[in-house]
Amino acid sequence: MTEPDLEIEDDLGFTAFFYALQKGLAAIVAKMVKKNKSLVTMRFTYVNDKTPVLVAYAFGHWEIARFLYSRTPIKVLTEDNNGRDGAQLISKCFFQINKFDIGWDLLQQCPKLVLTENYFGYSPLNTLADFRSAFPSGVPLRFWQRWIYNS
Template sequence: MAAATVVPATSVIANLKLLNNYNYDEWSFRVKIYLLAEDLWDFVEATTEPPKPEDGEAEFKAWRKNNAKALYAIQSSCGDDTYSLIGGITTAKLAWDTLEEKLKPAKEELVPHEDLNTDPTSKDGNSNLNKNLAGHDSNSSYFSEFGQDQPFLDFVTNGDWDSAKEYLDINPDVIRKRGSISGATALHMAVVLEDEDMAMSLVELMAEEDLEIQDANGVTAIGAAANKGLAQVAKCIVEKNKKILTLPCLGDMIPLLTAYSSGHWKLARFFYSLTPLEALLRDKRQRWR
């Protein structure tokens, strides 16, 4: 059996956008994927006390080594302003929990814009979309990678489908535009934010091949949905592009294995019922080379 190729953590983490005070959702999703791929997520998600030297030297050393790997990945992906929050912490679990407590944004109830309750076009010919753009504050978004189309992404991340749809009516190609750094599409962002209604609305307007777009880390939208356990989004994507069940969606894993490795058993069973046998056999052969 050929030896597995080991990719140093520094080379992977270096490609991630550093955690700051405004991008926790995107950061946590990407770092969790990395830790899952390296079999280190259990040391973050642990519900039991870590072993002590008196519990057995071998067990303690194994835990200490893997905890250090996970902690290093978390620390290395923090910016200067966020590293200070965990600088003295020695376990990956406590570091992760501390960052989540300090930086994870509270979910706010979305209130429809009052303009959206009126006729889409005002008497002077200016649409509500133009009004929203005029009053748009680009600093309100967690992401700023879309250039002149940034307002569209902000409509998506704020859950404002009516304005997003109106923008798409004028600029239809922006639905497949990728962020300049993350490589993520608007659909990726909606999935990361777990806005299922927004995600499914975007899928309806996307071409089959658009659903195969990968972000800078090689993650497709269905890979993100499988990791999050968003069953309705995943089903919506599969209904439009069944080929996607056989394509790598997170690293070298197909959607079935991504859902399984993330603990979403019902979604994994759904994928299993539709995934062609040859794709399962091919994946097995690749993993046992």
């Protein structure tokens, strides 16, 4: 396929790139992005106008999301759409166990995103506060855990 061919949409408005993201085909996604670098900045209108990195996270394809994040210009996540993409990405990272790397990196680059509303009307700070198991006081400890904690 040529570079412009990668942006052709089907009857539903989806591209071959979207379908590769949806199925988690990491090698194909990488080759498509290598051929057409603007794919990482396109928005999928039928998925609430979200960027590819958010779509990859939504489908649970963490490695593809990390790859796309490394190639997505920071401006797309922090300035476009009033920073909602960045806030949504950080919130998703906080919500998923052991997936803090992208969220932490994004917060280091743009700290104001911690108070920016995501697509659901919550800030990443709200998401983190609701995630009680991230804090020792939010989860009841077993006997041996209390013993270690108190010692």
